[in-house]
Amino acid sequence: MTAAALTELRDCLGxxxxxxxxxxxxxxxxxxxxxxxxxxxxxxxxxxAEVAAAVRIAVRRGLHLIPQGANTGLVAGSTPDDSGAQVILSLERLKSCFEPDFDNRSLHLGAGHRLSDVNARLAPEGLFFPIDLGADPSVGGMIATNTGGARFLRYGDVRANLLGVTVVLADEAGTILTLGGPLHKNNTGVDWKQLFTGTSGAFGIIAEAVLKLHPLPGDQAAAILVPASGAAVLPLLRRMEAALGPALTAFEGMSGPAMQAALDHVPSLRDPFGGAVPDYAILAEVSTPRPGAETLLGEVLERLLEEEPDLLADARFGAHERTWALRHALSEGVKAKGRLIAFDLSFRRGDIMRFCEEMKAELPAHFPGITICDFGHIGDGGVHFNLVADPASPLATDPEQELRLRDMVFDRVVTRFGGSFSAEHAIGRKNRRWYEIYTPDAERRLSRALSAATSPAGLGAVSFA
Structure with missing residues (x-):
């Protein structure tokens, strides 16, 4: 049966x-x-059409499909299990459609286009898709995981910038549905496109999309801020939001160990601190439609340094790209430091620093030898709570130790703080255990019913059963 299925797929797709x-x-x-x-x-x-044909064959032959974009996800949501029985359906060749409507500030495109390619092609027209990431994902993968990124504070996530999708359902017909479209406003029924946003491809394969575009900023400036204390971080954010409004496009937190790991392992970086890396720093960015971003940011920070020394201890200006280079190098630096155990967490904004302080006080007693290298999107409540274990330690070599650690952290996140155990990376096989623990039964029943209605044959590395 498998050989016959592969022959049929080759005849259909080439x-x-x-x-x-x-x-x-x-x-x-x-x-x-x-x-x-x-x-x-x-x-x-x-x-x-070829996606739909492949789905029809797979459903008829009993093959389980794993939709995969650029495979940049971090929770095993786009890779197969160890059975050797699953079939990866890659979106990478879905690039024939690229139809911008500059008057409408929208773009209809295939799901295989990479974020970097999209913005390179839009830049000459003064437009961009405003999701800022360290990785270079495909559009389909970004929709399937509802990506956020470093400029969520200003532009929101993919869901907020999505006008329409074309999806293929895992049913006998390989049904193609076009949901939404180029209209910015349409309240004639259920907004079904959002059913397929952030659900890891479990309800349908995203083949095309219509994205909402934004004008490129005319000018940008960034500075690295040293807050007076951890307790000062959120008051500092509120003061800057009040002074800058929507011109404040990023407010990214970076712990001292994460910055030091990046400086140690990425030789091209320039140390903005002259060797004395602080315990915590903030990358703040201002974007304006006309020149003047640096002046605006400088004036606000000068007032804060003079009037609120209990909030802001120091501010370091530098070239915009060089300043962002440190933030974008954090993931690489932390990964190079040792065995990485990464958490993608979300909180009410006021709880982020409290959670991090609690964990820094408690985790080393339970799991000696770990280094906490947290960083993240303070402006939207997200934090990449990264723990680095020595490669020879039990945490790096014993899966049961890592599972115990994850149970402890997630219980604190969800039970004590009312946070999310997956802020941006969706579920995937890595997060399935905690989906089952923390998702209410009524919600899981609804998810099963929706899955049965949309893609009864099943899709994805993890279902919402």
């Missing part, structure tokens, strides 16, 4: 679009962070 050799599959089977599975095959359709 021999070069069905990969079965181990050396051809490996890049698709290997995730961005430690996860690795084994696939029966990799399908590479080039159009929405």
């Amino acid at each position: 021999a070069g679009a069905v990969l079965t050799a181990p050396e051809d599959r490996i890049a698709y089977e290997t995730g961005a962070r430690y996860d690795r599975g084994r696939a029966l095959a990799v399908l590479r359709p080039a159009s929405t």
